[in-house]
Amino acid sequence: MNQTITAENAPAAVGPYCHAKLAGNTLYTSGQLGLVPSTGELPEGVEAQAAQALDNLQAVLAAAGMGLADVVKTTVFLQDIHDFAAINAIYARYFTGEAPARSCVQVAALPKGALFEIEAVAVK
Numbered sequence: 193m194n195q196t197i198t199a200e201n202a203p204a205a206v207g208p209y210c211h212a213k214l215a216g217n218t219l220y221t222s223g224q225l226g227l228v229p230s231t232g233e234l235p236e237g238v239e240a241q242a243a244q245a246l247d248n249l250q251a252v253l254a255a256a257g258m259g260l261a262d263v264v265k266t267t268v269f270l271q272d273i274h275d276f277a278a279i280n281a282i283y284a285r286y287f288t289g290e291a292p293a294r295s296c297v298q299v300a301a302l303p304k305g306a307l308f309e310i311e312a313v314a315v316k
Contacts, residue, residue: 199255202248203227206303211252219256219314223269224248225306238275238307242282245310250286253314262314263292269309273298279308 197212197219205211205222212221226234226241227248235244253259270279276296284291292312302309 197252197256199248199251201229201251201254203229203232212256214256217316219253219258219262219312219316221249221252221312221314223309223311224252225303225309227304227306234304234306238270238272239278239282241306242279242308242310243285245308246282246286249310249312253312256314258314258316260286261289262316263287263312264315265293265313266295267311268294268296269299269302270296271299271302271307275307 194215196210199211224245226244
């Protein structure tokens with residue numbers, strides 16, 4: 193049995209997908225861009241987009257009754273791998289305890305011209 197998770201405090205999906213799926217005690221999130229929920233716009237710069245995307249991820253986790261401490265794996269997508277150090281500083285402000293496993297890859301492009309996207313797997 194799985195449950196669709198929709199977070200009121202996260203931006204609406206930009207395609208035919210949901211914010212997350214809860215399967216048993218495991219949550220699989222869709223990628224979160226740095227879209228500001230109230231405007232649907234991206235802030236300027238990779239640091240601002242990363243912070244907003246992580247705020248959006250927190251909103252999705254909260255809608256499932258979870259938090260960042262429940263995250264066991266993330267995948268980060270960067271438009272430019274040279275932003276790796278900058279996003280690590282932002283990422284470390286959010287994952288302050290034991291960090292989850294993570295992959296980070298450069299991609300050719302992200303939806304809406306975003307510079308950063310993150311998806312996560314969390315377990316309650």
